Amino acid sequence: MSGLMVLAENVHKSFGRVEVLKGIDLEVRRGEVCCLLGPSGSGKSTFLRCINHLEKVDAGRLSVDGKLVGYRQQGDKLYELKERETAQARSEIGMVFQRFNLFPHMTALGNVVEAPIRVKGESKSAAADRARALLDRVGLADKVDAYPAQLSGGQQQRVAIARALAMQPKLMLFDEPTSALDPELVGDVLDVMRGLAEDGMTMVVVTHEMGFAREVGDTVVFMDGGVVVEQGDPKSVINNPQEERTKAFLGKVL
Amino acid sequence: MSAGAPERLVAVPVRHYGRWVSAVAVLAGLAAVVYAFSQAEIDYGTTGEFFTADNIVRGAGRTLLISVLAQAIGIALGVVFAVMRLSKNPVTSTVSWCYIWLFRGTPVLVQLLIWYNLALVFPTMFGHPTSDLMTPFVAALLGLGINEGAYMAEIVRAGIASVDEGQTEASQALGMTQGQTLRRVVLPQAMRVIIPPTGNEFINMLKTSSLAYTIQYGELLLSAVSVYTRNLQVIELLFTVSLWYLVLTSVFSIGQYYLERRFARGALRDLPATPLSRVLANLRGGPRI
Ligand SMILES: Nc1ncnc2c1ncn2[C@@H]1O[C@H](COP(=O)(O)OP(=O)(O)O)[C@@H](O)[C@H]1O
Numbered sequence A: 001m002s003g004l005m006v007l008a009e010n011v012h013k014s015f016g017r018v019e020v021l022k023g024i025d026l027e028v029r030r031g032e033v034c035c036l037l038g039p040s041g042s043g044k045s046t047f048l049r050c051i052n053h054l055e056k057v058d059a060g061r062l063s064v065d066g067k068l069v070g071y072r073q074q075g076d077k078l079y080e081l082k083e084r085e086t087a088q089a090r091s092e093i094g095m096v097f098q099r100f101n102l103f104p105h106m107t108a109l110g111n112v113v114e115a116p117i118r119v120k121g122e123s124k125s126a127a128a129d130r131a132r133a134l135l136d137r138v139g140l141a142d143k144v145d146a147y148p149a150q151l152s153g154g155q156q157q158r159v160a161i162a163r164a165l166a167m168q169p170k171l172m173l174f175d176e177p178t179s180a181l182d183p184e185l186v187g188d189v190l191d192v193m194r195g196l197a198e199d200g201m202t203m204v205v206v207t208h209e210m211g212f213a214r215e216v217g218d219t220v221v222f223m224d225g226g227v228v229v230e231q232g233d234p235k236s237v238i239n240n241p242q243e244e245r246t247k248a249f250l251g252k253v254l
Numbered sequence B: 001m002s003a004g005a006p007e008r009l010v011a012v013p014v015r016h017y018g019r020w021v022s023a024v025a026v027l028a029g030l031a032a033v034v035y036a037f038s039q040a041e042i043d044y045g046t047t048g049e050f051f052t053a054d055n056i057v058r059g060a061g062r063t064l065l066i067s068v069l070a071q072a073i074g075i076a077l078g079v080v081f082a083v084m085r086l087s088k089n090p091v092t093s094t095v096s097w098c099y100i101w102l103f104r105g106t107p108v109l110v111q112l113l114i115w116y117n118l119a120l121v122f123p124t125m126f127g128h129p130t131s132d133l134m135t136p137f138v139a140a141l142l143g144l145g146i147n148e149g150a151y152m153a154e155i156v157r158a159g160i161a162s163v164d165e166g167q168t169e170a171s172q173a174l175g176m177t178q179g180q181t182l183r184r185v186v187l188p189q190a191m192r193v194i195i196p197p198t199g200n201e202f203i204n205m206l207k208t209s210s211l212a213y214t215i216q217y218g219e220l221l222l223s224a225v226s227v228y229t230r231n232l233q234v235i236e237l238l239f240t241v242s243l244w245y246l247v248l249t250s251v252f253s254i255g256q257y258y259l260e261r262r263f264a265r266g267a268l269r270d271l272p273a274t275p276l277s278r279v280l281a282n283l284r285g286g287p288r289i
């Protein structure tokens, strides 16, 4: 088995006539934390959504854990994946959204047990036991029965992380997980993510938190206008960018 | 710093003379109507007596039965056609559009008559005489239910559209299929938008079901008609019927209130107290809520 968890080669994606991804090349190794930086509209969310099969790639190749995203290759022919196969592939990848997207009609526990029960067919009691442990891990043992509306943004995002972890994913995608949070709540969420990274989870994190990218990231990728402008070791990219566009962007956010 | 309660302001309130005038006018009008009806040749005793008469009560039962069943059919069809309407398949969404167009575009009374008279053009169905199959009950059920489905489809569609797209995305990202996403995530949240108009639809259905009297279904109105064609106390019996409809619609309006409250779960931090719980709390002498 190769050490690559995500491999993107010349990935293109258009919405109608607007080309959003214009040939992305990127590698994320197993156990690595890759931080995606870039100005708004540069295609970061679209790229994450492609990795998680929420969007289809128009051209190029994108594979996760050695398997093509959205297609199955037999000989030299590509077959589109059926809905069930896509769902199965998604269940192995966790995703955390900027706006949490917790299910508002379920408690924190309900949110976390839902997919293990429905998708993996876990028993209710086993799923609940694991969910409690996960909620404890993200520091919310006392909020098990709270509905999302009764939780702060930071607490909701930590429930969302627990919900994704409950599927025991091999890869976690974070799309600006702290951008919708009040500044004083950002730290708790970043701490949970740091803990995950230390436990060896492979993560792709879209973020504007330069401190996090510098300390936790193994690689930093700077995207602009649908292409990767610069990538490499966090300290060298953030402290010593080579490209003008990277310099301009970092000048604004730092 | 001066402590203590601030001095209360004293001011001459604005006088709303207009309100007094309109209140008096309305009350006078009402009194005239009540007086007219009290002087009319109406035997209110008969109205009250028939309220509990066997055949009238049975008619009310049938009204309730046909309304519940037709509404259930309407809800089931509504969900199916709403999902079809939103589907990416152009054939299913067009079929759904046509269904809604056809059944919302024609009067339900005409639809009832068509179902009931189907025997004229299809003498047999499934190897049986159509007149045996298409009883007044079946015709009323199909006519009311299928017509209702068209309205429910639009209500359900609006409900599904009201759910944030991020919900579908999160559900799919967890590996749930489209069906699971619809059943577990989207529809429960759509309920908050679907239930209030559905309650109104059902209350309308209780009243609209009276049209089934034209196709000989023995619901409340037909029961009253068959009484007053014998005793000729037309208005008395129509008042009895009206009372029954008021009772039914009032009871279900209260039920609707509690149902809406239940589905507000998760949307509000704390559910508002119900009128009943407020009364009980006050009786117990607890804190006023
Ligand atoms: N579903 C969509 N349909 C059309 N345009 C889209 C869609 N999703 C994203 N876009 C466009 O693609 C561009 C990149 O968006 P996005 O990937 O969200 O950027 P980022 O996350 O870097 O801010 C934006 O111009 C956005 O308007």
Ligand SMILES: [Mg+2]
Pocket: A044, A045, A046, A175, A176
């Ligand atoms: Mg984005």
